Amino acid sequence: MAEQRIVHPDGTGINLHSWPVADAKAVVVLQHGFNAHGGHMQWPAGQLNAAGYACYAVDLRGRGKSDGPRYYVEQFDDYLADLQLAFDRARTDHPGLPVFLIGHSAGGVIATSYALKHQEQLAGLVCHSFAFRVPAPRFALNLLQWLGGFLPRLGVLKLKNADFSRDPAHVAMMDADPLIANETQPARTVGELWAADKRLEVSFGAFSMPILIIHGTDDHATLPVGSRFFFDRAGSTDKTLKLYDGYYHDLLADTGKEVVMGDILGWIAARLSAQT
Template identity: 55%
Template sequence: MDLRGRGNSDGERFYVEAFEDYVRDVEAVTADVKLREPGLPMFLLGHSAGGVVACLYTLDHEAELTGLICESFAHELPAPDFALAVFKGLSHVAPHAHILHLPNERFSRDPKVVEAMDNDPLIAHETQPTQTMAAMVRADERLKKEFPLITLPALILHGTLDKNTKPSGSQHFYDMAGSTDKTLKLYEGGFHDLLNDIDKDSVIVDIKSWIDRHIPVAAGPRASTVRV
């Protein structure tokens, strides 16, 4: 799904006041999925900042989910603490200023994927506003305290050469999550977008196998998966 301000969704480009607004977007989508596919187990997959959103959603709606998948989780960013503090400070005086651009070359080792990103008008020149960055920092601060409250099965995936988000953030989530059924997979040499990196096929197989193992027998071989 495209969160507000992203992809083909309405809203100011890449801007959000608080990540709880994104959670409401996910609530709308999951409600629609439950109407269309009643009774099916539901898995929530969050990529990057979507992993932050997925964890926030899980804190409030864990009983509705069968499993949580976080890929390249944006829990820890490769920026010093003072820079994160600057984001929070600037958000009060220039919340709509676009300050952070991530080069597309960081997302995948596949040159065709990078070329496609460069030519996609929806993401080619993506920059993050100060308010969005401050909102993510605040959301991550909350998660750091509340990870032990997440107790459903969790699959956590990260590339070891991810320059956009730190693998140590996924390790911290794995260490602190209250789940007794949790798996951390680190992909050697993997970049930020594992599902569009050169080893994507093995990542997809790992995700599918994990979902298959966690579908309740009574539900049969089908499940709903929402990606944010």
Template identity: 50%
Template sequence: MQTLTQPLSATFDVSNGQKVFYRHWKTADSPKAVVVIVHGFNSHSGYYQWTADQLVDSGYEAYALDLRGRGNSDGERFYIEDMNEFVGDVDQLVSIVKATHPGLPVFVLGHSAGGVLSCLYMLAHQDRVNGFICESFAYQVPAPDFAIAVLKGLSHLAPHAHVLKLKNEDFSRDATAVESMNNDPLIAHEVQPTRTVQQLAVADERLKKEFSNIQVPLFIIHGSLDKATKPSGSEFFYKQASSTDKTLKIYEGHYHDMLNDLDKEVVMGDILDWLNQRA
């Protein structure tokens, strides 16, 4: 039976004086590379314990932050005023990683809205990383265009109004994982504010124009039965990215949070194979 790797926890300060919380899972020996994890909605760094265990067992150290307003980080709950501030937070964590592990390859794993944030990070800082794993990309969501337009308009009138609720049951086919989400006080009553939805939509519009600027090695993965985001968004990203080293894999029958879903071992095995070939 695998032993859980107990993470170290720490914080770093951001420009507005708030503290961003992160976890760090260490290897017993010298690591061969580091993976920085960026979570999405209805989530935080604590959801990556199993993933981190697999990474550590394979010789990788893992870091995962709680985005502002989520998990154990400071900030208005679930609110994103400016996505660029969050890009800066990811870069600050990458800086900590690079200072702690000089010379080691650094990879980013971004899930859902964290994948959108990680994509924006790539546009600004892809020279700082060795590859990007994009899971369940929230580039396209199953909502009518008019609804997104209405929410974008509301973001100016009522930016703090909570309007978008994702169902925990859509994240995983594993009843135990869903029960854990339902009982997690850190995501209890999570509903996204209009400003958060607007910032995600603005980011998606920018990415549509700038996907071709991304050249870092890519592993893009999505579940075919994802109800929270559309696999077609990942397919579009794959087609538009300029990376010469890029792979797209759609997992038949998988839900939104593939690393906390049934058959997560298959997905993790593919991630480790991809990392091992590039680390």
């Protein structure tokens, strides 16, 4: 893995991770969510590298080694602009190669929103543990969105690392990671993600690209019903929903992650074959 600092046009320093591979067949951009940063993509990127895919991931602003107030975003489009930096680098390094996008949790909201705007430029989207429906009622989320306008930096959401994986070693890694220590989401950040979810809710029918939607049935951070909603309403003819029985929030860090990665690799390979 290599890391480099890219200065966003607005002056924010963004940390970019890259996992190169010789004679790459395609590119995969990975987008992290909450309680995470691009460095947490090391295992999936390694598996994708072994299959011949070059990988890229950014630390979103305010997260990982990127600049910005911790865990804070002023407007959702700033996250999309951060993700764009990964695509810009990927296409500079690998012009003409098919590009796939994988987004996890809140990163799934970012990835899905990005994909909706750039469908013609993507070979496929993998939406992983989509943070579209969460264990909170709509009125509470609307209240947090309203609160974000008055007390934007107020901490309102703290996810449990133990909900991410049944693998004690992975949870221990998260607990020891200083880049996510005591991570708490500000009201503005939560409100911006919720506003993005509401925009997506009325836009799923506009999807036409290949989509793989994956979720664990024992996810306590986000709800599988949200992934089902996306699948049912997506306009794409090439769409697949896979639910993994008993899995927690991060399917690519959970016990049995090899099964999930095998499904992703098979799905990507099938889409590449269809293009030839």
